[in-house]
């Protein structure tokens with residue numbers, strides 16, 4: 001056990017700091033860390049910033065050098081994220097592309113697919129969205145009904161996805177479809193890659209309780225994509241999708257965990273400014289959230305060490321998503337306690353608009369975090385059944 | 401002992417529910433919450449003329465029907481259930497009780513009939529930008545010159561402060577602190593020197609305003625300087641009323657959750673068949689039922705106007721605040737993605753629950769109050 005940087009890690013840290021100091025200026029610095037993976041605040045500026053990151057290969061940090069990455073290991077990724085959060089740099093915009101799709105592509109893609117898609121993710125030329133959930137396939141993702149059939153050299157997709165975050169910004173969607181019409185459950189699914197901007201796709205925005213419309217319904221009515229745009233073997237999409245979910249629940253959220261440190265620091269500032277920090281109840285809560293924050297970090301480091309040393313995520317990985325979402329929700333409530341009566345008023349409301357302030361945004365948005373990427377109930381089932389080996393709950397048709 | 405509503409009270413509940421279901425469906429709530437005024441004057445009028453809701457607990461001597469606090473709480477519970485957008489709580493609970501507690505006989509005669517008929521919309525302006533719910537938060541100064549009083553300072557989070565015709569203001573006389581010098585005044589909504597700014601409320605179904613007073617001429621309500629007992633009593637009554645209103649919303653989100661848990665199928669089964677969801681619903685029921693017990697008991701104490709009121713009001717506000725918020729939050733979780741949308745009503749209740757929890761002081765505030773009142 002040693003938490004010091006090795007000489008090469010220290011050098012890497014220095015490089016990251018120097019780059020940020022040089023580039024994080026002007027509009028980029030002014031933006032701060034507003035927005036999030038599914039919050040479009042400051043979008044245009046964040047796109048410009050992400051392009052700069054891509055140009056200097058900070059996007060795709062962990063990818064092998066042959067695909068334009070830096071081949072960075074886990075310690076370097078942590079260092080990058082730490083320095084990034086410390087510098088209060090803009091919220092990243094490529095959660096679905098860089099965070100979810102790219103690592104899945106690296107694991108399952110053909111050489112040609114990697115060369116086709118990775119550079120454009122890095123250059124921020126193509127943004128991605130995730131087409132998994134459907135009206136009747138949420139927690140029960142295997143119940144997917146969206147169908148794809150081959151027509152010559154093309155897949156033709158019909159069906160409906162829902163809750164598709166940033167579909168309206170995306171150029172591509174990775175979409176889980178049923179390619180074997182006779183199949184049921186997780187058999188007969190394929191992981192297709194489909195261009196978003198085409199006639200066969202209609203996007204209808206869905207407004208969230210935070211007032212903005214980051215997620216959407218996506219209707220496929222004869223949408224087309226090339227036959228080669230399938231990731232992994234046809235009919236084996238479930239396995240590929242599970243890998244994506246693994247990244248979503250695990251490594252992809254590393255960067256937001258570090259963002260939590262910034263949120264906490266900001267809240268502490270506010271609590272000192274308003275005097276809330278001298279209220280014993282608020283102090284107790286803030287200290288409890290701090291404990292939670294640090295433990296989350298230690299958990300993360302232990303999980304990643306396991307990942308590096310054993311190549312597989314240990315049981316800590318499955319508690320990761322449950323942990324951070326539960327913590328963040330409690331943090332949102334603490335943030336409102338710090339605001340006190342001021343929490344009664346938002347930045348704007350009425351006449352068709354609704355804009356919470358930053359603390360209220362966390363308070364509300366954190367309610368979604370225990371729902372998406374496998375709800376807390378589902379995470380607990382996974383921990384119970386797959387980590388602890390407890391008997392499964394009976395399914396329909398099974399005798400108990 | 402008899403801890404049940406009478407047949408007449410149940411009948412009142414049915415009538416009010418029927419009226420509100422017709423007049424305040426979700427579509428109306430959504431329409432009104434987008435407006436600055438935040439209520440429908442014609443429905444407000446009907447509430448007064450057809451059902452006499454504004455007059456329900458006002459004594460007959462002042463143009464009311466003379467029912468008790470229990471009937472008032474039944475009405476409020478029904479209003480909380482549908483998130484009625486109207487200045488009812490501000491006018492009938494806050495202002496009317498402040499006047500009853502603080503006013504002279506003559507002032508009650510003059511002010512209450514208008515509130516009771518619904519012709520006057522009134523409110524109580526007490527909280528200030530400091531956001532404190534206790535008496536130290538009252539800093540707005542009242543000064544006397546040649547027998548007439550004027551107010552200068554700022555009030556915040558004033559429920560329906562921008563639409564009220566009559567504003568009851570809690571102020572303090574110059575040079576006082578703590579419970580000394582607390583005074584009530586009345587001011588017309590359109591008084592000279594009064595600037596009213598509507599606020600963007602987190603809970604859009606309940607409107608608030610910021611009121612700035614610069615030398616506003618004001619009429620003392622009761623004896624200036626000795627308003628503390630009346631103010632304290634008004635706050636206790638307000639907390640009890642709010643606790644009852646909250647339970648209407650809490651029951652509604654519980655019902656919504658249970659229905660959804662029966663209807664929504666995942667993994668080939670209704671999600672309510674999973675213990676994770678079933679236990680959530682059971683926990684919600686436990687808290688909602690318990691919250692109702694506390695709120696109803698407190699309503700009875702307020703109706704009796706007995707010396708339990710200070711204790712049970714703090715107790716009920718503490719318990720019901722948390723019960724409602726938990727229920728409204730779990731309701732979102734049980735609904736999954738759809739519960740996070742603007743289109744679904746879950747967030748309206750979630751926001752109302754949070755703002756009701758905060759309003760008048762949250763659960764920890766009321767537990768501290770309770771600790772003091774029971775001598776801990």
Ligand SMILES: Cc1cc2nc3c(=O)[nH]c(=O)nc-3n(C[C@H](O)[C@H](O)[C@H](O)COP(=O)(O)OP(=O)(O)OC[C@H]3O[C@@H](n4cnc5c(N)ncnc54)[C@H](O)[C@@H]3O)c2cc1C
Nearest residue numbers: 130132133138139163165368372375377674676733736737
């Ligand atoms: C803000 C937001 C963004 C999203 N973005 C995307 C996106 O970009 N792409 C995408 O594909 N999807 C996205 N989703 C969808 C998300 O993955 C689903 O909402 C989630 O999988 C839950 O599905 P559901 O909404 O259908 O709820 P349901 O599955 O119907 O769940 C309802 C309730 O039942 C519980 N439940 C279900 N099954 C069980 C069980 N077996 N045991 C115990 N409890 C159970 C759940 O925990 C939940 O409380 C997003 C969702 C949100 C809220």
